[in-house]
Amino acid sequence: MGDNPSRPLFRLHRRTLFQAGAGAAAAASLAGCAALDEGPEGTAAGSDELADLLPTYxxxxxxxxxxxxxASDGTVSPGYLSRPESPVQAVAEPPMTTGEEITAITPLWNPAPPGLPANSYFTSVNEALGxxxxxxIADGNNYLDKITTTLAGGDVPDMFQIPGWEIIKLSDFTEAANELFADLSPYLAGDKAADYPLLASYPTAAWAMGVFGGTLLGIPWERAPYTNTMFARQDVLDSLGLEHPQNLEELLAIAEEVNDPAANRWAFASLDQTVQEAMGVPTLxxxxxxxxxHKFETEAFAAAIEFTRQVFDKGLVHPDYVADRLTNTKEIIGSGQAVFYEDGLGAWHEMLGTYRDVAGFDLQAVNPMAREAGGTPTIWRDDPAxxxxxxxxDLSEERIKECLRVANWCSAPFGTREWDLVWDGVQDVxxxxxxxxxxxxxxxxxxxVANTYLFLSGRANANFKFQYPGLVEAQHAWETNAAAFLDDHPFQGLRVEMPSDLAAENEPMTDAHHEIYRGQREVAEWTALVDDWRAKVGDSAREYYTGVAEDNDRL
Structure with a gap:
């Protein structure tokens, strides 16, 4: 399978969105992307096929x-129960040697810290970098605006962090990226990565995700394969003498027992994906x-919609989430107004930190559930980066190498001096x-201190939040259990760039089934919605993905 698929859906025209000039930049918003008549053809390739482009692991x-x-396959992160007394130095020499500044655009989901020269943290890290x-620093909550404006103007910084969840919203990102960003293969492919040993330690599958349009452009940030989990207020369950559910029947029974609106407590602050996974809905x-x-076409997805609607109809869901699926469910859980909610696995330590002063607060992850007793759970498998x-x-060769050296330095793993400095600054200061x-x-x-330097590279996954007693062990146990149920989908190990029309049509379908949950549509409408989706995009997307599967011996 080549980088130009045999079944293209669309031809890409970059200047329909990314045109020079501030006026065009302002127009290059998400709404503008959705309004385009044309979008990119997708691409797909396996890690083996991309081997000539990627670093040797x-x-x-x-x-x-x-x-x-x-686990060597990344399904279980290594766990650290304490900080080493003497962190090791991972990089012997300062990586910056040209005497020139490096400019960088990065997101931050917290208030921006003071800038140079008034920030001693920045000064200290820069001294170590040489x-x-x-x-x-741009607001992470509105980062798409920063990305589109910058790409449209064409004046990108030396280093630019762009999350994958924003990339999929940009219909012509691949062509824009190939025009604006450096091909990294001449510096990293094969054994060349030995000059950057921390970058070479990233899994090959993660590096494959950095290939756009057949060119290695992005330094990946590895991530665990779990898209989400269900969390429970363990202290509430313990007070009621209740165990974790193992299947959907038990989940519903426990939800009805803990639900007590008169006491300002509901069973769920959010509910959706957990039910789909338990029903056996595939990743895609x-x-x-x-x-x-496609997952929309499965009996399991229809069954998940019907079950979730039942939960809503029974009044088991917090009214704020019923009114708005984008409501802050963390606050609902933190205040004790609900017992269960869904979130990414990283929310575990964040919630324990945010609500550490709440008496008795204990949050635990629920193991993957089956549809019924004796059944097998399904866990959606996330991309490896x-x-x-x-x-x-357009940087010189030496400047590109300098940026790569900085990325390598910023990749230092847990237990190193570089990690300490990036994460927390200078000890005793x-x-x-x-x-x-x-x-x-x-x-x-x-x-x-703001972890801006983290966004100049990636790093290996690590489970190290030992400041919360029992968390490292509990997360390690959860991942060990969940790994066995990861969805071995037909495109596992392939770097597939989704055709833009399919990505655009997924959001309306998400809106539709959430409307069914909330009684704004009838459950019976789902069949017609799927038929309409097939006619608009589903069948053409199936044709494209079938070609990818056949060309890579997956069908």
Whole structure:
């Protein structure tokens, strides 16, 4: 299978969106992307096919040994129960050597810290780097606006962090990226990556995600394969003498028992994907009788809609989520107004930190559930990388190498001096280590430290939030259990760029089934909605994906 698929759906025209000039930039919004008549053809290739473009995988041997071993396939992150007394140095020499500044655009989902020269954290990290990184920090909640404006103007920084969840909203990103960002294969392909050993330690599958239009452009940030999980207020369940549900029947029974609106407590702050997975809905496509079937078309998806509607109709869902599916469900859980909710696995430590002062607060992840007793759960398998750092194309060869050296330095794993500096700053200035061996930010650290340098690269997954007693062990156990139920979908291991029309039509379908949950549509309407989806895009997308599957021996 080549990088130009045999069954293209559309021809890409970059200037329909990314035109030079501020006026065009302002118009290049998500709404503008959706309004385009044309979008990109997709591409697909396996890691083996891309081998000539990618670094040779070389595990990093210089880090600290994990207390709880990870899995070589990335399904279980290594667990660390304490901070090493003497962090090791991962990179011997400062990576910046040209004397020139590096400009960078990165997101931040917290208030921006003071900039240079007033920020001693930035100054300290830059001293370790041997030069100055000048950040343009943008609000992560509105980061798409920053991306589209910058790409449309064409004046990109030296290093640019762009999350994958924003890339899929841009209908002509691949062509724009190939025009603006450097091909990294001449510097990283094969054994060339030995000059950047921390980058070489990323899994090959993660690196394959950085290929756009047949060119290695993005430095990936590896991520665990789990898209979401259901969490429970364990303290509430314990007070009621209730165990975790193992299937949907038990989930419904427990939900009815804990639901008590008179006491301002509902069973669910959010509910959707957990039910779909328990019903056996595939990640995206599955093979039945030698043909591809999209998740929308499955009996399991229809059954999930019917079950979830039943939960809503029974009044088991918090009214704020009933009114608005984008409501802040974390606050509902934190305040004790609900017992169960869905979130990414990273929310576990975030919630324990946010609500650490709430008496008795205990949040635990529920193991993947089956549809019925004796059944087998399904867990959707996420892409092996989710964020990407790009380097400006028109830089000199030495400047591109310098940016790669900075990315390599910023990739230092847990237990290294570089990790400490990036995450928490300078010891006894920006953080101290308490009696339990846990770094604690000083007042200055709380003001100045923002993990902007993290977004200049990726890093290996690590389970290290040992400041929350029992969390490392619990997360390790959850991942170990869940790994066995990951969906082995037909496109696993392939780098598939979804055709833009399919991506555009997924959101209306998501809106539709959420409207069914809330009684704004009838359950019976789902069949007609799927038929309409097939006519608009589903059948042509199936044709495209069938070609990808056949060309890669998946059908």
């Amino acid at each position: 070389t595990p990093y041997e210089g880090g600290v040994e994990a207390d709880l071993p990870g 030069g100055t990184v000048v950040f343009n 496509w599955k093979v039945e009788d030698g043909k591809l079937v 989710g964020m990407f750092t790009f380097i400006r194309k 920006h953080f101290t280590v308490d009696a339990d061996g846990v770094p604690q930010r000083t007042e200055l650290g709380q003001t100045e």
